[in-house]
Amino acid sequence: MPAESPRSRLLERGAAALSDEELLALLLHLGFGDSGSLMLARELLVCFSGLVGLARAGQPDLLAHPGMGPARYAKLAASTELARRQALQEMRANGDVLSSPGHTRRFLSYHLGTRPREVFTCLFMDSQHRVLRCEDLFFGTLDGAAVYPREVAVRALQYGSAAVIFAHNHPSGVAEPSAADRRITERLVGALALLDIRVLDHIIVGSGPAYSFAEQGLL
Structure with a gap:
């Protein structure tokens, strides 16, 4: 029986049920036929010493990593900025x-x-x-x-x-x-x-x- 995909697990159990690696792989996934996002996520977390190091990494370092590319970098940068803007809206909510x-x-x-x-x-x-x-x-x-x-x-x-x-x-x-x-x-x-x-x-x-x-x- 094939392993349950991160997307299926997220839809059935919620995002909190996924590991850092699986969440990152979903974010980096580029569509049908992309089978390397989970491996890339694992490599990035090791290379940059976890999520904090990955978030602090500059554009040149991320784009230099094999398999990253502009499309994946853009998705990662956009997700970080969305989190920042959500937090700003929450702070201003009241x-x-x-x-x-x-x-x-x-x-x-x-x-x-x-x-x-x-x-x-x-x-x-x-x-x-x-x-x-x-x-x-x-x-x-x-x-x-x-x-x-x-x-x-x-x-x-x-x-x-x-x-x-x-x-x-x-x-x-x-x-x-x-x-x-x-x-x-x-x-x-x-x-x-x-x-x-x-x-x-x-x-x-x-x-x-x-x-x-x-x-x-x-x-």
């Missing part, structure tokens, strides 16, 4: 970012967790804490990003913000704040306080649970 910190963290994890280098993001909000704009302001290397309080203040005033949430990623996977993270947070809080703009949180995204400055009593 018009109040603070009504669901879990949705906020989920969005930031999707938004930043797959970046191969450090990115500093700002969520600008109005007086009701509704999200006005999400913007990536500073970009760095694995060692950090240069963050300039003046530029953050200019953007906050431009968007009419009353409050902000900062977030950045640690590509190393460790979400604990560094001494530099603490210093720049203090500088940002001080600079925005002069403009009567509140800093609600600074979230660090790593490979595990996100770190919240507010929850740790650092704000």
